[in-house]
Amino acid sequence: MADTVAASGQGTRRSRRRGLLWHARRNPSMTLGLAILALVILGTVFASRLTHYDPILIDPLARLKPPSAAHALGTDVVGRDLWSRTIYGGRISLLIGITVALLTTSIGLLIGLVSGYNRTADAILMRIMDGLMSIPAILLAIAFMAFMPASIITVVAAISIVEIPRVVRLVRGVVLSIREQAYIEAAVISGSRVGRILIRHILPNTLAPLSVQATYVCAAAILFESLLSFLGAGTPPEIPSWGNIMAEGRTYFVLAPWIILAPGFMLSLTVLAINLLGDSLRDLLDPRFARRL
Template sequence: MTATVPQQMSDDDILPEQQQPSTFALMMRNRSVFWGGVLLLIMAAIAIIWPFFTGSPTEQNVMSRLKPPSAGFWFGTDFLGRDIFVRVVHGGRISLVVGISVAAIATVIGLFTGLVAGYVRWLDAPVMRVMDGLMAIPAILLAIAMISISGATLATVVIAITIPEIPRVVRLVRAVVLTVRDEPYVEAAIASGTRLPAILIRHILPNTIAPMIVQATYICGAAMLTESILGFLGAGIPPEIPSWGNIMSEGRTYFQLTPWIIFYPGVALALTVLAVNIVGDGLRDTLDPRIARKMRA
Protein backbone atom coordinates (compact mmCIF):
# COMPACT_ATOMS: atom_id res chain seq x y z
CA MET A 1 0.00 0.00 0.00
CA THR A 2 1.21 3.44 -0.83
CA ALA A 3 0.61 6.34 1.51
CA THR A 4 -1.30 9.24 0.06
CA VAL A 5 -0.15 12.72 0.80
CA PRO A 6 -3.03 15.10 1.54
CA GLN A 7 -3.16 17.96 -0.90
CA GLN A 8 -3.39 21.52 0.33
CA MET A 9 -6.81 22.98 -0.34
CA SER A 10 -7.01 26.12 -2.42
CA ASP A 11 -9.43 28.96 -1.88
CA ASP A 12 -11.63 27.57 -4.63
CA ASP A 13 -11.86 24.19 -2.86
CA ILE A 14 -13.16 25.67 0.39
CA LEU A 15 -16.76 24.84 1.00
CA PRO A 16 -19.25 27.69 0.62
CA GLU A 17 -20.21 27.52 4.28
CA GLN A 18 -16.53 28.09 5.19
CA GLN A 19 -16.28 31.26 3.13
CA GLN A 20 -18.16 33.58 5.45
CA PRO A 21 -18.05 37.26 4.54
CA SER A 22 -16.66 39.73 7.03
CA THR A 23 -18.78 42.20 8.96
CA PHE A 24 -17.61 45.04 6.71
CA ALA A 25 -18.60 43.07 3.62
CA LEU A 26 -22.03 42.46 5.12
CA MET A 27 -22.41 46.18 5.77
CA MET A 28 -21.53 47.04 2.19
CA ARG A 29 -23.95 44.36 1.00
CA ASN A 30 -26.74 45.99 2.99
CA ARG A 31 -28.47 48.55 0.78
CA SER A 32 -29.49 50.74 3.72
CA VAL A 33 -25.92 51.06 4.95
CA PHE A 34 -24.53 51.64 1.46
CA TRP A 35 -26.99 54.23 0.15
CA GLY A 36 -27.46 55.90 3.51
CA GLY A 37 -23.69 56.17 3.84
CA VAL A 38 -23.38 57.61 0.33
CA LEU A 39 -26.03 60.25 1.06
CA LEU A 40 -24.42 61.09 4.40
CA LEU A 41 -20.98 61.42 2.83
CA ILE A 42 -22.37 63.74 0.15
CA MET A 43 -24.01 65.99 2.74
CA ALA A 44 -20.88 65.97 4.89
CA ALA A 45 -18.63 66.75 1.93
CA ILE A 46 -20.80 69.68 0.90
CA ALA A 47 -20.82 71.07 4.45
CA ILE A 48 -17.08 70.66 4.96
CA ILE A 49 -15.57 71.47 1.56
CA TRP A 50 -18.02 73.82 -0.16
CA PRO A 51 -17.70 76.75 2.33
CA PHE A 52 -14.09 77.23 1.16
CA PHE A 53 -15.45 78.20 -2.28
CA THR A 54 -18.30 80.46 -1.15
CA GLY A 55 -18.48 83.90 0.41
CA SER A 56 -19.25 84.89 3.96
CA PRO A 57 -22.62 83.71 5.31
CA THR A 58 -23.10 87.07 7.04
CA GLU A 59 -22.44 89.23 3.97
CA GLN A 60 -25.42 91.52 3.37
CA ASN A 61 -26.64 93.08 0.15
CA VAL A 62 -29.60 95.39 0.63
CA MET A 63 -30.18 95.62 -3.11
CA SER A 64 -30.75 91.84 -3.28
CA ARG A 65 -33.27 91.44 -0.47
CA LEU A 66 -35.80 88.57 -0.74
CA LYS A 67 -34.69 87.47 -4.20
CA PRO A 68 -36.15 84.16 -5.42
CA PRO A 69 -33.86 81.27 -6.46
CA SER A 70 -31.95 82.10 -9.62
CA ALA A 71 -28.63 81.52 -11.36
CA GLY A 72 -27.00 84.16 -9.17
CA PHE A 73 -28.59 82.98 -5.93
CA TRP A 74 -29.29 79.24 -6.10
CA PHE A 75 -31.49 79.21 -2.97
CA GLY A 76 -32.54 82.87 -3.09
CA THR A 77 -31.80 85.53 -0.46
CA ASP A 78 -33.26 86.49 2.90
CA PHE A 79 -34.57 89.81 4.24
CA LEU A 80 -31.02 91.15 4.65
CA GLY A 81 -29.87 90.12 1.18
CA ARG A 82 -27.77 87.20 2.45
CA ASP A 83 -27.31 84.23 0.14
CA ILE A 84 -29.41 81.33 1.50
CA PHE A 85 -27.27 78.73 -0.25
CA VAL A 86 -24.12 80.00 1.45
CA ARG A 87 -25.87 80.07 4.82
CA VAL A 88 -27.29 76.56 4.39
CA VAL A 89 -23.86 75.17 3.48
CA HIS A 90 -22.23 76.82 6.48
CA GLY A 91 -25.12 75.72 8.71
CA GLY A 92 -24.41 72.11 7.81
CA ARG A 93 -21.15 72.33 9.68
CA ILE A 94 -22.95 73.29 12.88
CA SER A 95 -25.41 70.41 12.60
CA LEU A 96 -22.67 67.87 11.89
CA VAL A 97 -20.49 69.12 14.74
CA VAL A 98 -23.42 69.03 17.18
CA GLY A 99 -24.64 65.61 16.03
CA ILE A 100 -21.24 63.91 16.09
CA SER A 101 -20.16 65.57 19.35
CA VAL A 102 -23.36 64.68 21.19
CA ALA A 103 -23.26 61.09 19.92
CA ALA A 104 -19.60 60.65 20.90
CA ILE A 105 -19.88 62.21 24.38
CA ALA A 106 -23.17 60.51 25.27
CA THR A 107 -21.87 57.14 24.05
CA VAL A 108 -18.61 57.30 26.02
CA ILE A 109 -20.19 58.49 29.27
CA GLY A 110 -23.22 56.23 28.94
CA LEU A 111 -21.07 53.22 28.07
CA PHE A 112 -18.83 53.60 31.13
CA THR A 113 -21.77 54.29 33.45
CA GLY A 114 -23.84 51.42 32.08
CA LEU A 115 -20.97 48.93 32.39
CA VAL A 116 -20.37 49.83 36.03
CA ALA A 117 -24.06 50.01 36.95
CA GLY A 118 -24.88 46.71 35.27
CA TYR A 119 -21.98 44.73 36.72
CA VAL A 120 -21.51 46.22 40.20
CA ARG A 121 -24.78 45.20 41.84
CA TRP A 122 -24.74 47.66 44.74
CA LEU A 123 -24.34 50.60 42.32
CA ASP A 124 -27.19 49.51 40.05
CA ALA A 125 -30.12 50.98 42.00
CA PRO A 126 -28.71 54.46 42.84
CA VAL A 127 -27.27 55.01 39.35
CA MET A 128 -30.46 53.97 37.58
CA ARG A 129 -32.62 56.16 39.83
CA VAL A 130 -30.50 59.14 38.80
CA MET A 131 -30.89 58.15 35.15
CA ASP A 132 -34.67 57.80 35.59
CA GLY A 133 -34.77 61.29 37.07
CA LEU A 134 -32.91 62.73 34.08
CA MET A 135 -35.21 60.94 31.64
CA ALA A 136 -38.25 62.41 33.41
CA ILE A 137 -37.15 65.93 32.42
CA PRO A 138 -38.12 66.95 28.86
CA ALA A 139 -34.99 67.30 26.79
CA ILE A 140 -36.01 70.60 25.18
CA LEU A 141 -36.89 72.23 28.52
CA LEU A 142 -33.63 71.07 30.09
CA ALA A 143 -31.64 72.41 27.15
CA ILE A 144 -33.46 75.76 27.22
CA ALA A 145 -32.86 76.07 30.98
CA MET A 146 -29.14 75.37 30.69
CA ILE A 147 -28.71 77.72 27.75
CA SER A 148 -30.57 80.51 29.53
CA ILE A 149 -28.30 80.12 32.56
CA SER A 150 -24.90 79.71 30.94
CA GLY A 151 -25.44 81.48 27.61
CA ALA A 152 -26.00 80.37 24.03
CA THR A 153 -22.68 79.00 22.80
CA LEU A 154 -21.87 75.94 20.73
CA ALA A 155 -20.34 74.14 23.73
CA THR A 156 -23.39 74.89 25.87
CA VAL A 157 -25.74 73.59 23.20
CA VAL A 158 -23.73 70.36 22.88
CA ILE A 159 -23.72 69.80 26.65
CA ALA A 160 -27.41 70.66 26.97
CA ILE A 161 -28.37 68.14 24.29
CA THR A 162 -25.96 65.48 25.58
CA ILE A 163 -27.30 65.27 29.13
CA PRO A 164 -30.78 63.94 28.22
CA GLU A 165 -29.24 61.38 25.83
CA ILE A 166 -26.91 59.78 28.40
CA PRO A 167 -29.66 57.89 30.33
CA ARG A 168 -30.81 56.15 27.13
CA VAL A 169 -27.30 54.87 26.53
CA VAL A 170 -26.91 53.78 30.15
CA ARG A 171 -30.13 51.76 30.08
CA LEU A 172 -29.13 50.04 26.85
CA VAL A 173 -25.65 49.11 28.06
CA ARG A 174 -26.97 47.98 31.45
CA ALA A 175 -29.47 45.66 29.77
CA VAL A 176 -26.66 44.05 27.75
CA VAL A 177 -24.44 43.69 30.82
CA LEU A 178 -27.22 42.02 32.81
CA THR A 179 -27.56 39.35 30.13
CA VAL A 180 -23.86 38.45 29.98
CA ARG A 181 -22.48 38.98 33.48
CA ASP A 182 -23.55 35.47 34.58
CA GLU A 183 -22.21 33.70 31.49
CA PRO A 184 -19.75 30.83 32.10
CA TYR A 185 -16.79 32.65 30.52
CA VAL A 186 -17.32 35.63 32.85
CA GLU A 187 -17.53 33.35 35.89
CA ALA A 188 -14.39 31.56 34.72
CA ALA A 189 -12.57 34.90 34.49
CA ILE A 190 -13.67 35.75 38.03
CA ALA A 191 -12.56 32.35 39.32
CA SER A 192 -9.13 32.78 37.72
CA GLY A 193 -8.60 36.03 39.62
CA THR A 194 -9.11 38.49 36.77
CA ARG A 195 -9.60 42.02 38.05
CA LEU A 196 -12.80 43.97 37.52
CA PRO A 197 -11.46 46.43 34.87
CA ALA A 198 -10.09 43.54 32.80
CA ILE A 199 -13.40 41.66 33.03
CA LEU A 200 -15.35 44.69 31.87
CA ILE A 201 -12.99 45.47 28.99
CA ARG A 202 -12.19 41.96 27.74
CA HIS A 203 -15.40 40.02 28.35
CA ILE A 204 -18.32 42.44 28.68
CA LEU A 205 -17.43 45.48 26.57
CA PRO A 206 -17.29 43.57 23.23
CA ASN A 207 -20.92 42.51 23.69
CA THR A 208 -22.02 46.17 23.85
CA ILE A 209 -20.22 47.40 20.72
CA ALA A 210 -22.88 46.44 18.15
CA PRO A 211 -25.91 47.93 19.93
CA MET A 212 -23.89 51.01 20.87
CA ILE A 213 -22.96 51.75 17.26
CA VAL A 214 -26.62 51.63 16.28
CA GLN A 215 -27.65 53.76 19.25
CA ALA A 216 -24.99 56.34 18.41
CA THR A 217 -26.48 56.87 14.95
CA TYR A 218 -29.91 57.54 16.39
CA ILE A 219 -28.46 59.94 18.96
CA CYS A 220 -26.64 61.79 16.18
CA GLY A 221 -29.86 62.30 14.19
CA ALA A 222 -31.85 63.27 17.28
CA ALA A 223 -29.18 65.80 18.30
CA MET A 224 -29.37 67.49 14.90
CA LEU A 225 -33.13 67.80 15.21
CA THR A 226 -32.90 69.12 18.78
CA GLU A 227 -30.32 71.72 17.79
CA SER A 228 -32.55 72.89 14.95
CA ILE A 229 -35.55 73.08 17.28
CA LEU A 230 -33.55 75.15 19.76
CA GLY A 231 -32.37 77.43 16.97
CA PHE A 232 -35.91 77.79 15.65
CA LEU A 233 -37.10 78.77 19.14
CA GLY A 234 -34.27 81.29 19.48
CA ALA A 235 -32.60 79.39 22.33
CA GLY A 236 -29.79 77.71 20.42
CA ILE A 237 -26.75 78.89 18.50
CA PRO A 238 -26.40 82.73 18.44
CA PRO A 239 -28.05 84.36 15.40
CA GLU A 240 -24.73 85.59 14.00
CA ILE A 241 -23.66 81.95 13.51
CA PRO A 242 -25.74 80.38 10.72
CA SER A 243 -27.44 77.10 11.54
CA TRP A 244 -30.38 75.40 9.90
CA GLY A 245 -32.60 76.18 12.87
CA ASN A 246 -31.61 79.85 12.91
CA ILE A 247 -32.19 80.21 9.18
CA MET A 248 -35.68 78.74 9.42
CA SER A 249 -36.44 80.87 12.47
CA GLU A 250 -35.46 84.08 10.66
CA GLY A 251 -37.49 83.13 7.59
CA ARG A 252 -40.77 82.24 9.31
CA THR A 253 -41.88 85.88 9.33
CA TYR A 254 -41.60 86.02 5.54
CA PHE A 255 -42.79 82.48 4.89
CA GLN A 256 -45.87 83.42 2.85
CA LEU A 257 -43.81 85.81 0.71
CA THR A 258 -40.50 83.90 0.50
CA PRO A 259 -41.01 80.21 1.41
CA TRP A 260 -37.56 79.26 0.09
CA ILE A 261 -35.91 80.68 3.22
CA ILE A 262 -37.42 77.83 5.24
CA PHE A 263 -37.72 75.22 2.51
CA TYR A 264 -34.05 74.71 1.63
CA PRO A 265 -32.58 74.44 5.15
CA GLY A 266 -35.51 72.18 6.04
CA VAL A 267 -34.71 69.89 3.10
CA ALA A 268 -31.02 69.82 4.05
CA LEU A 269 -31.88 68.91 7.64
CA ALA A 270 -34.35 66.22 6.55
CA LEU A 271 -31.87 64.62 4.12
CA THR A 272 -29.07 64.54 6.68
CA VAL A 273 -31.20 63.06 9.46
CA LEU A 274 -32.73 60.60 6.99
CA ALA A 275 -29.26 59.44 5.91
CA VAL A 276 -28.17 58.93 9.52
CA ASN A 277 -31.32 56.96 10.35
CA ILE A 278 -31.01 54.80 7.24
CA VAL A 279 -27.44 53.94 8.18
CA GLY A 280 -28.60 53.13 11.72
CA ASP A 281 -31.32 50.80 10.45
CA GLY A 282 -28.86 49.05 8.17
CA LEU A 283 -26.29 48.65 10.93
CA ARG A 284 -28.96 47.22 13.23
CA ASP A 285 -29.85 44.59 10.63
CA THR A 286 -26.20 43.79 9.88
CA LEU A 287 -24.96 43.59 13.46
CA ASP A 288 -27.93 41.59 14.75
CA PRO A 289 -26.56 38.00 15.01
CA ARG A 290 -29.81 36.38 13.94
CA ILE A 291 -30.16 38.55 10.82
CA ALA A 292 -26.43 38.33 10.09
CA ARG A 293 -26.63 34.51 9.99
CA LYS A 294 -29.40 34.72 7.41
CA MET A 295 -27.35 37.17 5.31
CA ARG A 296 -24.31 34.83 5.45
CA ALA A 297 -26.42 31.87 4.36
Protein backbone atom coordinates (compact mmCIF):
# COMPACT_ATOMS: atom_id res chain seq x y z
CA MET A 1 0.00 0.00 0.00
CA ALA A 2 2.86 2.33 0.87
CA ASP A 3 4.39 1.66 -2.54
CA THR A 4 1.23 2.74 -4.32
CA VAL A 5 1.19 5.95 -2.32
CA ALA A 6 4.81 6.74 -3.20
CA ALA A 7 4.30 5.90 -6.86
CA SER A 8 1.25 8.10 -7.32
CA GLY A 9 3.02 10.98 -5.58
CA GLN A 10 6.01 10.71 -7.88
CA GLY A 11 3.75 10.65 -10.91
CA THR A 12 2.25 14.00 -9.95
CA ARG A 13 5.67 15.57 -9.50
CA ARG A 14 7.04 14.24 -12.75
CA SER A 15 4.16 15.54 -14.82
CA ARG A 16 4.49 18.96 -13.21
CA ARG A 17 8.19 19.21 -14.04
CA ARG A 18 7.55 18.26 -17.63
CA GLY A 19 4.80 20.86 -17.71
CA LEU A 20 7.19 23.65 -16.76
CA LEU A 21 9.69 22.81 -19.51
CA TRP A 22 6.86 22.49 -21.97
CA HIS A 23 5.58 25.94 -21.00
CA ALA A 24 9.06 27.46 -21.38
CA ARG A 25 9.37 26.10 -24.90
CA ARG A 26 5.93 27.31 -25.86
CA ASN A 27 6.57 30.72 -24.39
CA PRO A 28 9.15 32.59 -26.50
CA SER A 29 8.96 35.89 -24.60
CA MET A 30 9.81 34.11 -21.35
CA THR A 31 12.69 32.27 -23.01
CA LEU A 32 13.98 35.54 -24.49
CA GLY A 33 13.70 37.36 -21.16
CA LEU A 34 15.48 34.57 -19.34
CA ALA A 35 18.23 34.41 -21.97
CA ILE A 36 18.94 38.16 -21.85
CA LEU A 37 18.84 38.18 -18.09
CA ALA A 38 21.17 35.19 -17.89
CA LEU A 39 23.65 36.97 -20.20
CA VAL A 40 23.54 40.16 -18.15
CA ILE A 41 23.94 38.29 -14.88
CA LEU A 42 26.81 36.16 -16.20
CA GLY A 43 28.45 39.24 -17.66
CA THR A 44 28.36 41.13 -14.38
CA VAL A 45 29.33 38.14 -12.25
CA PHE A 46 32.37 37.38 -14.43
CA ALA A 47 33.13 41.06 -15.05
CA SER A 48 36.78 40.65 -14.03
CA ARG A 49 37.29 38.05 -16.79
CA LEU A 50 35.71 40.24 -19.47
CA THR A 51 37.95 43.27 -19.04
CA HIS A 52 41.47 44.04 -17.92
CA TYR A 53 40.68 47.65 -17.02
CA ASP A 54 39.93 48.68 -13.45
CA PRO A 55 36.54 50.42 -13.60
CA ILE A 56 37.66 53.19 -11.23
CA LEU A 57 41.23 53.64 -12.46
CA ILE A 58 41.73 57.17 -13.74
CA ASP A 59 43.78 57.61 -16.94
CA PRO A 60 44.06 61.37 -17.67
CA LEU A 61 45.80 60.70 -20.97
CA ALA A 62 42.82 58.79 -22.36
CA ARG A 63 39.99 61.22 -21.48
CA LEU A 64 36.73 61.20 -23.47
CA LYS A 65 38.05 58.76 -26.04
CA PRO A 66 35.44 57.39 -28.46
CA PRO A 67 35.08 53.61 -28.85
CA SER A 68 38.28 52.10 -30.22
CA ALA A 69 40.31 48.90 -30.18
CA ALA A 70 41.82 49.82 -26.81
CA HIS A 71 38.55 50.90 -25.23
CA ALA A 72 35.64 49.06 -26.80
CA LEU A 73 33.07 51.54 -25.52
CA GLY A 74 35.38 54.53 -25.16
CA THR A 75 36.37 56.35 -21.97
CA ASP A 76 34.78 58.96 -19.71
CA VAL A 77 35.91 62.41 -18.63
CA VAL A 78 38.70 61.11 -16.39
CA GLY A 79 39.75 58.35 -18.76
CA ARG A 80 38.02 55.35 -17.09
CA ASP A 81 37.16 52.46 -19.42
CA LEU A 82 33.39 52.49 -20.09
CA TRP A 83 33.01 48.80 -20.95
CA SER A 84 34.62 48.01 -17.65
CA ARG A 85 32.45 50.53 -15.80
CA THR A 86 29.29 49.29 -17.49
CA ILE A 87 29.73 45.63 -16.59
CA TYR A 88 30.90 46.42 -13.07
CA GLY A 89 28.08 48.95 -12.74
CA GLY A 90 25.67 46.21 -13.71
CA ARG A 91 26.68 44.37 -10.56
CA ILE A 92 25.42 47.20 -8.40
CA SER A 93 22.24 47.68 -10.42
CA LEU A 94 21.35 44.00 -10.38
CA LEU A 95 22.35 43.60 -6.76
CA ILE A 96 20.09 46.48 -5.79
CA GLY A 97 17.26 45.23 -8.01
CA ILE A 98 17.33 41.70 -6.62
CA THR A 99 17.86 42.77 -3.00
CA VAL A 100 14.99 45.24 -3.17
CA ALA A 101 12.74 42.62 -4.80
CA LEU A 102 13.50 40.05 -2.08
CA LEU A 103 13.31 42.54 0.77
CA THR A 104 10.13 44.17 -0.49
CA THR A 105 8.29 40.94 -1.16
CA SER A 106 9.19 39.39 2.18
CA ILE A 107 8.36 42.49 4.25
CA GLY A 108 5.31 43.22 2.11
CA LEU A 109 4.14 39.62 2.46
CA LEU A 110 4.45 39.76 6.24
CA ILE A 111 2.62 43.08 6.58
CA GLY A 112 0.03 42.06 3.99
CA LEU A 113 -0.76 38.77 5.75
CA VAL A 114 -1.19 40.45 9.13
CA SER A 115 -3.14 43.32 7.63
CA GLY A 116 -5.46 41.06 5.66
CA TYR A 117 -6.26 38.80 8.56
CA ASN A 118 -6.52 41.17 11.52
CA ARG A 119 -8.91 44.09 11.27
CA THR A 120 -7.28 46.15 14.01
CA ALA A 121 -3.80 45.75 12.58
CA ASP A 122 -5.24 46.44 9.14
CA ALA A 123 -6.67 49.80 10.18
CA ILE A 124 -3.27 50.95 11.49
CA LEU A 125 -1.00 49.38 8.85
CA MET A 126 -3.05 50.45 5.87
CA ARG A 127 -3.12 54.09 7.03
CA ILE A 128 0.70 53.99 7.19
CA MET A 129 0.79 52.44 3.71
CA ASP A 130 -1.65 55.07 2.40
CA GLY A 131 0.59 57.74 3.90
CA LEU A 132 3.68 56.32 2.21
CA MET A 133 1.87 56.01 -1.11
CA SER A 134 0.56 59.56 -0.99
CA ILE A 135 4.08 61.02 -1.04
CA PRO A 136 5.61 61.03 -4.54
CA ALA A 137 8.04 58.13 -4.69
CA ILE A 138 11.03 60.17 -5.77
CA LEU A 139 10.55 62.76 -3.00
CA LEU A 140 10.14 60.05 -0.39
CA ALA A 141 13.33 58.33 -1.51
CA ILE A 142 15.34 61.56 -1.71
CA ALA A 143 14.09 62.62 1.72
CA PHE A 144 15.16 59.26 3.11
CA MET A 145 18.56 59.51 1.44
CA ALA A 146 19.03 62.99 2.88
CA PHE A 147 18.80 61.73 6.45
CA MET A 148 20.96 58.64 6.01
CA PRO A 149 24.64 58.15 5.22
CA ALA A 150 25.16 57.55 1.49
CA SER A 151 25.69 53.84 0.91
CA ILE A 152 24.24 51.04 -1.14
CA ILE A 153 22.28 49.81 1.92
CA THR A 154 20.65 53.23 2.21
CA VAL A 155 19.71 53.13 -1.46
CA VAL A 156 18.17 49.69 -1.04
CA ALA A 157 16.23 50.88 2.02
CA ALA A 158 15.01 54.02 0.27
CA ILE A 159 13.71 52.11 -2.75
CA SER A 160 12.18 49.40 -0.57
CA ILE A 161 10.19 51.94 1.43
CA VAL A 162 8.70 53.21 -1.80
CA GLU A 163 7.87 49.73 -3.13
CA ILE A 164 6.63 47.98 0.03
CA PRO A 165 3.11 49.54 0.08
CA ARG A 166 2.42 48.20 -3.41
CA VAL A 167 3.32 44.68 -2.35
CA VAL A 168 1.30 45.02 0.86
CA ARG A 169 -1.81 46.00 -1.10
CA LEU A 170 -1.41 43.03 -3.41
CA VAL A 171 -0.95 40.50 -0.61
CA ARG A 172 -3.73 42.02 1.48
CA GLY A 173 -6.13 41.76 -1.44
CA VAL A 174 -5.36 38.07 -1.87
CA VAL A 175 -5.70 37.41 1.88
CA LEU A 176 -9.04 39.24 2.02
CA SER A 177 -10.47 37.09 -0.74
CA ILE A 178 -9.04 33.79 0.53
CA ARG A 179 -10.08 34.26 4.15
CA GLU A 180 -13.73 34.12 3.11
CA GLN A 181 -13.30 30.68 1.56
CA ALA A 182 -15.11 27.79 3.18
CA TYR A 183 -11.88 25.85 3.55
CA ILE A 184 -10.57 28.52 5.92
CA GLU A 185 -13.63 27.96 8.13
CA ALA A 186 -12.97 24.24 7.83
CA ALA A 187 -9.43 24.80 9.08
CA VAL A 188 -10.76 26.82 12.04
CA ILE A 189 -13.10 23.96 12.91
CA SER A 190 -10.20 21.53 12.58
CA GLY A 191 -8.58 23.50 15.39
CA SER A 192 -5.94 25.33 13.38
CA ARG A 193 -4.61 28.48 14.98
CA VAL A 194 -4.11 31.74 13.11
CA GLY A 195 -0.44 31.00 12.37
CA ARG A 196 -1.14 27.68 10.70
CA ILE A 197 -4.09 29.09 8.76
CA LEU A 198 -1.95 31.94 7.45
CA ILE A 199 1.03 29.78 6.53
CA ARG A 200 -0.67 26.62 5.29
CA HIS A 201 -3.88 27.92 3.78
CA ILE A 202 -3.41 31.56 2.82
CA LEU A 203 0.31 32.03 2.09
CA PRO A 204 0.46 29.58 -0.85
CA ASN A 205 -2.23 31.56 -2.65
CA THR A 206 -0.14 34.72 -2.48
CA LEU A 207 3.02 33.19 -3.95
CA ALA A 208 1.96 33.26 -7.60
CA PRO A 209 0.97 36.95 -7.76
CA LEU A 210 3.86 37.78 -5.44
CA SER A 211 6.50 36.22 -7.70
CA VAL A 212 5.12 38.18 -10.64
CA GLN A 213 5.16 41.34 -8.55
CA ALA A 214 8.74 40.58 -7.51
CA THR A 215 9.93 40.81 -11.13
CA TYR A 216 8.20 44.16 -11.58
CA VAL A 217 9.66 45.44 -8.31
CA CYS A 218 13.11 44.27 -9.41
CA ALA A 219 12.83 46.16 -12.72
CA ALA A 220 11.42 49.23 -10.99
CA ALA A 221 14.21 49.15 -8.39
CA ILE A 222 16.92 49.04 -11.07
CA LEU A 223 15.32 52.03 -12.79
CA PHE A 224 14.81 53.82 -9.51
CA GLU A 225 18.43 53.32 -8.47
CA SER A 226 19.55 54.80 -11.78
CA LEU A 227 17.18 57.70 -11.35
CA LEU A 228 18.37 58.41 -7.80
CA SER A 229 22.01 58.13 -8.86
CA PHE A 230 21.34 60.30 -11.90
CA LEU A 231 19.93 62.93 -9.57
CA GLY A 232 22.97 62.56 -7.33
CA ALA A 233 20.96 61.16 -4.45
CA GLY A 234 21.73 57.48 -4.98
CA THR A 235 24.72 55.19 -4.99
CA PRO A 236 27.84 57.05 -3.84
CA PRO A 237 29.78 58.37 -6.87
CA GLU A 238 32.89 56.30 -6.17
CA ILE A 239 30.92 53.10 -6.89
CA PRO A 240 30.05 52.73 -10.58
CA SER A 241 26.40 52.00 -11.23
CA TRP A 242 24.47 52.54 -14.45
CA GLY A 243 22.80 55.59 -12.97
CA ASN A 244 26.11 57.04 -11.76
CA ILE A 245 27.81 56.57 -15.11
CA MET A 246 24.90 58.28 -16.89
CA ALA A 247 24.87 61.11 -14.37
CA GLU A 248 28.55 61.79 -14.96
CA GLY A 249 28.13 61.47 -18.72
CA ARG A 250 25.18 63.86 -18.83
CA THR A 251 27.38 67.00 -18.84
CA TYR A 252 29.47 65.68 -21.70
CA PHE A 253 26.60 64.30 -23.72
CA VAL A 254 27.29 66.53 -26.71
CA LEU A 255 31.03 65.86 -26.65
CA ALA A 256 30.96 62.16 -25.77
CA PRO A 257 27.49 60.59 -26.22
CA TRP A 258 28.89 57.05 -25.79
CA ILE A 259 29.30 57.63 -22.03
CA ILE A 260 25.56 57.76 -21.51
CA LEU A 261 24.59 55.33 -24.27
CA ALA A 262 26.33 52.17 -23.02
CA PRO A 263 24.86 52.06 -19.50
CA GLY A 264 21.55 53.41 -20.84
CA PHE A 265 21.28 50.59 -23.35
CA MET A 266 22.17 47.97 -20.73
CA LEU A 267 19.62 49.44 -18.32
CA SER A 268 16.84 49.30 -20.92
CA LEU A 269 17.78 45.79 -22.00
CA THR A 270 17.85 44.44 -18.44
CA VAL A 271 14.56 46.07 -17.45
CA LEU A 272 12.99 44.81 -20.67
CA ALA A 273 14.20 41.27 -19.97
CA ILE A 274 12.86 41.30 -16.41
CA ASN A 275 9.52 42.65 -17.57
CA LEU A 276 9.27 40.02 -20.31
CA LEU A 277 9.92 37.41 -17.66
CA GLY A 278 7.32 38.92 -15.35
CA ASP A 279 4.67 39.14 -18.05
CA SER A 280 5.07 35.55 -19.14
CA LEU A 281 5.21 34.42 -15.53
CA ARG A 282 1.91 36.21 -14.95
CA ASP A 283 0.34 34.55 -17.97
CA LEU A 284 1.64 31.20 -16.79
CA LEU A 285 0.31 31.55 -13.25
CA ASP A 286 -2.99 33.26 -14.04
CA PRO A 287 -5.74 30.64 -14.10
CA ARG A 288 -7.62 32.67 -16.70
CA PHE A 289 -4.83 31.93 -19.16
CA ALA A 290 -4.50 28.33 -18.13
CA ARG A 291 -6.62 26.98 -20.97
CA ARG A 292 -4.54 28.72 -23.61
CA LEU A 293 -1.26 27.35 -22.32
